Amino acid sequence: xxxxxxxxxxxxxxxxxxxxxxxxxxxxxxxxxxxxxxxxxxxxxxxxxxxxxxxxxxxxxxxxxxxxxxxxxxxxxxxxxxxxxxxxxxxxxxxxxxxxxxxxxxxxxxxxxxxxxxxxxxxxxxxxxxxxxxxxxxxxxxxxxxxxxxxxxxxxxxxxxxxxxxxxxxxxxxxxxxxxxxxxxxxxxxxxxxxxxxxxxxxxxxxxxxxxxxxxxxxxxxxxxxxxxxxxxxxxxxxxxxxxxxxxxxxxxxxxxxxxxxxxxxxxxxxxxxxxxxxxxxxxxxxxxxxxxxxxxxxxxxxxxxxxxxxxxxxxxxxxxxxxxxxxxxxxxxxxxxxxxxxxxxxxxxxxxxxxxxxxxxxxxxxxxxxxxxxxxxxxxxxxxxxxxxxxxxxxxxxxxxxxxxxxxxxxxxxxxx
Numbered sequence: 001x002x003x004x005x006x007x008x009x010x011x012x013x014x015x016x017x018x019x020x021x022x023x024x025x026x027x028x029x030x031x032x033x034x035x036x037x038x039x040x041x042x043x044x045x046x047x048x049x050x051x052x053x054x055x056x057x058x059x060x061x062x063x064x065x066x067x068x069x070x071x072x073x074x075x076x077x078x079x080x081x082x083x084x085x086x087x088x089x090x091x092x093x094x095x096x097x098x099x100x101x102x103x104x105x106x107x108x109x110x111x112x113x114x115x116x117x118x119x120x121x122x123x124x125x126x127x128x129x130x131x132x133x134x135x136x137x138x139x140x141x142x143x144x145x146x147x148x149x150x151x152x153x154x155x156x157x158x159x160x161x162x163x164x165x166x167x168x169x170x171x172x173x174x175x176x177x178x179x180x181x182x183x184x185x186x187x188x189x190x191x192x193x194x195x196x197x198x199x200x201x202x203x204x205x206x207x208x209x210x211x212x213x214x215x216x217x218x219x220x221x222x223x224x225x226x227x228x229x230x231x232x233x234x235x236x237x238x239x240x241x242x243x244x245x246x247x248x249x250x251x252x253x254x255x256x257x258x259x260x261x262x263x264x265x266x267x268x269x270x271x272x273x274x275x276x277x278x279x280x281x282x283x284x285x286x287x288x289x290x291x292x293x294x295x296x297x298x299x300x301x302x303x304x305x306x307x308x309x310x311x312x313x314x315x316x317x318x319x320x321x322x323x324x325x326x327x328x329x330x331x332x333x334x335x336x337x338x339x340x341x342x343x344x345x346x347x348x349x350x351x352x353x354x355x356x357x358x359x360x361x362x363x364x365x366x367x368x369x370x371x372x373x374x375x376x377x378x379x380x381x382x383x384x385x386x387x388x389x390x391x392x393x394x395x396x397x398x399x400x401x402x403x404x405x406x407x408x409x410x411x412x413x414x415x416x417x418x
Contacts, residue, residue: 002252004160005227006195009135009249013118021159021256029059030134030244031113032147033121035103036064040081041141042122046148054089055151061093061112062086063103066360068096071367101332101358104128104216104300108208109332114238115230116247120144120153125300125382127218130227131211133234133248137225158224160195161186162257165202167266172416174310175210176302176380176400179217180271181263184281192222194258197251199229202265208237209306216301217382220278270415272378273398276386284403284415294377295320295408296389297401298329298356299363302380305335307401312344314405314416320352321411327369329356353408365389371396378407 001018003011011019013027034042039062054060062082067075079096086094093112095101104125107113115133119126122144129136139153147153163182183190196218198211206214211228218226228234230248238246270284297303297311308330320326328348330336336358339345345355362369363381371377371390376397379389384396397413406416 002254002256004195004255004257005197005229005249005251006135006160006225007157009116009118010155010157019157021157023157024154025157026152026154027118029120029147029151029153030117031059031061031119032144033061033063033103033107033119033123033126034144035062035066035123036068036075036079036082037066038122038141038144040078042144042148043081043085045142045145049145049149051149054091054148057090058092059151060091060148061107062091063095063106064097064100065102065358066364067366068100068359069357099333101334102300102303102360105304105331105335108132108212109334111238111241111243114242114244114246115234116249120147124219125216127223127225128212128216128300130215130218130225131208132238133228133230133246135225135227138219158193158195160197160257161191162260163196163198164200164260164262165198165265166200166262167202167264168205169265169268172402173268173270174400174402175206175213177268177271178210178263178265179214180273180278180281180398181268182261183217183221183278184271185261186221187279188220188277189222191218193224196221196223196226198227199251203228204231204233205265207306208233209304212304213301217278220382270400270403272403272413273384275384275395275397278384278398284399284413287413290376290397290413291411292324292378292407292413293375294369294371295324295326295404296329296362296369296377296379296381297327297404298331299360299381300331301382302401303329303331303335305338307380308335308339308344310401311405312347314402315351315353315408316347318351318409320408324408324411325369326353326408327356327362328353329361329368330358332358362389378404378413380404
């Protein structure tokens with residue numbers, strides 16, 4: 001029976017020869033993930049169910065990233081629950097202050113996830129890991145608790161949408177522009193509980209950071225997961241990094257897809273998602289009248305090294321516009337160290353930006369950049385719902401690091417063209 005890439009991974013982890021869309025299965029898990037917001041709820045459910053042990057201490061990852069270093073007493077108490085649980089169960093992949101990072105940047109970087117994996121995470125952007133050829137999806141904290149105890153989860157096998165990529169991106173465009181273009185085409189519910197499967201000759205030209213960004217926002221189209229084929233770019237990234245040998249699955253040529261969406265990468269332009277939905281997209285050049293108060297460059301979507309380099313190349317030896325607050329957040333400690341070693345941090349500070357340790361922080365309206373009433377922010381984050389970054393009357397515009405950095409210099413949404 002012909003299957004998509006996602007269906008093949010799920011079939012293998014369910015111990016079945018084949019699966020079909022809509023089928024309910026129980027699948028073995030390679031990684032179970034939680035953070036400082038979701039893991040405490042899962043831990044309480046784990047203990048409430050009287051589970052004694054985790055299924056595999058090496059297959060659970062707990063990353064303190066949303067409010068770390070802790071912003072208040074509540075955040076400190078949540079982190080304490082995670083620390084105590086990680087210590088008592090000898091969790092191998094526990095990341096706290098000093099070695100933390102934003103979870104969806106950290107796990108690929110550290111090789112905790114690899115091609116062919118089946119992964120659940122108590123965070124909606126767990127779909128990021130499809131970039132390395134894994135099936136990964138977000139779940140609730142109760143499912144995380146069961147996953148930690150049993151190493152298994154129930155899934156309804158998703159149907160799929162084929163996203164065929166052709167051509168190559170033009171200068172000053174990247175993965176963020178691609179995924180915003182796609183969401184603008186199909187809408188925030190255009191892939192509801194479906195697998196977004198990327199393919200086509202355009203895939204080869206996309207870097208791993210581009211792919212991680214694209215899969216990260218699959219959930220913003222309602223998708224169950226996003227996934228890229230495993231190619232030379234993937235294998236080069238996983239080489240000497242992944243903890244386990246990659247397992248490569250490929251979609252059958254006659255696999256069934258609900259529809260095909262085609263995107264010519266050479267036609268993609270710098271794109272901005274306007275308030276208050278990711279699908280509300282427009283070319284950046286059409287928004288030059290929008291005055292901004294804040295810029296955020298970071299998050300699990302665009303806080304990786306290529307993003308930091310893009311911001312550096314635009315901000316170096318320049319000054320951020322008076323009245324604009326620019327916050328730059330490298331996504332992991334390794335990325336932050338590289339920014340220090342390359343002189344990026346000095347350049348950012350000289351330009352008038354503030355540089356934070358890795359945190360989700362302002363993306364979810366947590367801390368490190370909350371918006372007041374009526375303020376506008378252009379951010380490389382992934383959501384721009386009402387009140388997402390602060391006051392309900394504030395506005396968030398989603399964009400690439402290039403567009404965000406260029407906007408910091410002018411004080412208005414600006415397409416970078418140099």
